[in-house]
Amino acid sequence: MKRSIIFMFSLCIVLLSGCKNLMQDYDLDTRSDYWEDITLLDYISLGKDPQITLYAEAVRYAGAENLLDGPLKTRIVPNNEAMEGMLLSAGVANIQELSPNVVKEMLSYLVIPGTYRSLDLEEDETVGEVTARGDSLYLTRSVTATDKYRLSVNNHPKLATSQIAVLSQDYVFSDGIAHIVDGFPVYQEKTKPTDAAPDGVDYSDAEQHTIWVNNDTHVINATASHRETNYGSETLLTVANAAWTRYGFLLFDLDPIEFVDDLTRANLNIYYAQRSIATLDPVLGVFETGSNWEEMTLTWNSMPDFGAQINSSSLVLGQWNEIDITGSINRAYQNGLDKVSLGLRLLAAPNGITGTVSLRSKEQGDGSYAASIKLFGAIPSELEVDYVSGLQVSQQGAKVIEPQNLSMKASGSAVYNYTDNNIIYVLMDVPTNGTVTRYGLPIRKFSEFTQEELKKGAIRYVHNGGSSSDVMTFKVKDYIGGVYTDIIGLPVTIQ
Structure with missing residues (x-):
């Protein structure tokens, strides 16, 4: 008799009753x-x-x-x-x-x-x-x-x-x-989201620019006919993680801006109009994709590959939703791209409910519901350096970047509230001989994390081999759009 059956039979003997339904x-x-x-x-x-x-x-x-x-x-x-x-x-x-x-x-x-x-x-x-x-x-x-x-x-x-x-x-x-x-587990403790900027902040000196969507559509993976059908003229852009998978696509022409070196925020704005089931609590993932597609010809069979996930956000029904895509837009500008394509996927919801979400497309309301990317330039920051101290890492080892290695604080004359969730670091130069990780996953140039995440041990340096020294640099900004004057270098000594 196979051992699995022996085990279950023995368990029945121990329990004496109620075992006939155990298998x-x-x-x-x-x-x-x-x-x-x-x-x-x-x-x-x-x-x-x-x-x-x-x-x-x-x-x-x-x-x-x-x-x-x-x-x-x-x-x-x-x-x-x-x-x-x-x-x-x-x-x-x-x-x-x-x-x-x-x-x-x-x-x-x-x-x-x-x-x-x-x-x-x-x-x-x-x-x-x-x-x-x-x-x-x-x-x-x-x-x-x-x-x-x-x-x-x-x-x-x-x-x-x-x-x-x-x-x-x-x-x-x-x-x-x-x-x-079927999902890759990471250890990510809950952190407080970065606060919205309070009323009354003076942005008169900050440059701003809005980029409007040029192409928007979705694709459907269902029957062979659906996979070959184009939905570019639809007034609703749908994404779904139900039986019929649907992905959305947005294509933007990346307008030149004079404040590209001081770009502090890039927010995607989309209007969430409908859901297929009242208990659906949708989480939308935004991904980088290839930009070689057109609205009136794109189908499931011809869609571009999905690249890195940029961000995700729980959607609020019946209003504009704002999703931070700053790191991706910064990389696009620095790499000299003239177009940005974003792929939209519905991720697993906290309550496990699957379904379909409808976003309004640029075809609805004479373009008044068109998606956009709002760009913001910098204003002076009230932050100052608290600690910067070199990281000591063992050969081929890994080390958490701690507050005594890197931290900022509000200056004595600060007007606004700079809690740790409101202090943001931007990785400007990746280390040569190592990798910076966030929640265990490697991050790229222009990726961001908050000081609260750093204090919770989410940010690590992993040595890849090579020299006995290394360095990574950071731009520091705050929740109201201020940028600290200097780029901060964090040296690494390999022991």
Whole structure:
């Protein structure tokens, strides 16, 4: 008799009653015979599981075998879809474009000590363990009327990210447990969003400019006919994560501006008009895409590839919604681009509801609902340096950038409130021999983070090898549009 059946039979004997429905309630996701005679490394090296080939490639590329090996562990294994999403967020097309040390850092968050199967958790229990990287990872057993043994990752009120459902759970290996997920887990604590600028700020000296959308449309992945159909003349632009996937596209001509070196904010403005279901709580993701498309010919089959995710935002129904895309627009100007294309996707909602969201297009209301990008120049800042102190990093190691390494404060004569969420750092020059990461994911030139995120340990320097020294530089701005006068250099010493 196979060991999985023996186990369930033994459990029935212990419980004495109510077990006749246990196998029906707990339908084991893995093969009926456990993989208990081999390790997880052995399993992925077989190459017979097509859903985790990118994970296997990442482990080999990063030399992360030692993370998975050794004493009994529980490993979270992202499937190919999750790995591709992570690469999009990092702004790269394949794992080899990242430093092996950065990849190893990301993978080290997916390993916790001990063995946790769904059957090891009580009903609606959450367990948290410190990962190999040092941050906590949470496993939750959810109970519903039809399924009492479902697992999810990072279903915890302190985290800003949505829970990730486990697709295939309780893989039992000789060195522990594995669970396969379709999202790449990161440790991101909730932080306070940057405040809106208060009333009364004097912007008379700040330059501003509005760029109006030139082309807008959406595409649909349903029947073959839908995939070949163009929707450029529609008055509503729809995005959906339901049975029929829909993506939106916006194309802007990037007008020249004189204040390009002092561009402090670039906000995308879109009007959210309708939703397909009242309980839908939509989160819209904004992505960089290729710009070689036209409104009246674009279809699902001809759409450009999605690049890096720029930002995401919960949408508010029946009004204009503003989404910060400053970093992406800064990069576009600095790279001399004359067009910017944005892809819109509906991401997983906090309540798990899927559906369709309709945005008003430029074809509605004689263009009065056309999307736009509002650009803002700088005003003088009331910030001053608090601390700048070099970072000491071990060879091939990683180090959190802490407030004693980098922090700003309000000057003694400041009029406005500069809490940590209202102080923003812009990465101006990336380090030569390392990578700056935010929540474990590498960030690029002109990427931003707040001082609150820095204080919560979200920003790290990961050494990639090479010289015994390095440097990264930052522009500092504040929530009212002020920019600190000097570019701040943060030196790194490799020990």
